[in-house]
Amino acid sequence: MKLHFKKTESGDIQVQIEKGTVLDAFDYVEMLKQLMQENAIECEWGNLDEPEKSKLNELLEKIKEAVKTGMEKPLE
Numbered sequence: 001m002k003l004h005f006k007k008t009e010s011g012d013i014q015v016q017i018e019k020g021t022v023l024d025a026f027d028y029v030e031m032l033k034q035l036m037q038e039n040a041i042e043c044e045w046g047n048l049d050e051p052e053k054s055k056l057n058e059l060l061e062k063i064k065e066a067v068k069t070g071m072e073k074p075l076e
Contacts, residue, residue: 001017001018001031001034001035001038001040001041001042002017002018002041002042002043002044003015003016003017003018003026003031003041003042003043003044003060004016004017004018004023004043004044004046005043005044005045005046005048005056006046006047006048007046007047007048007052013048013052013056014026017030017031017034031063032067035063035064035067036067036071039064039067039068039071040064041060041063041064043056043057043060
């Protein structure tokens with residue numbers, strides 16, 4: 001899965017998700033579907049600075065770990 005980040009002129013961070021070869025608006029459900037297929041995230045950071053990248057990387061690692069843990073649990 002690949003996420004594309006960019007900071008707007010007002011300082012907001014926008015995210016888009018790749019679906020095949022198309023960039024689409026970020027969607028948590030789509031992100032989780034893709035992570036369930038392959039638990040890997042690639043990022044295009046655009047114009048984000050290092051502290052922003054670091055914080056987002058930390059969050060994405062926690063999400064990947066939560067998906068991994070959830071996928072390992074048996075269905076009840």
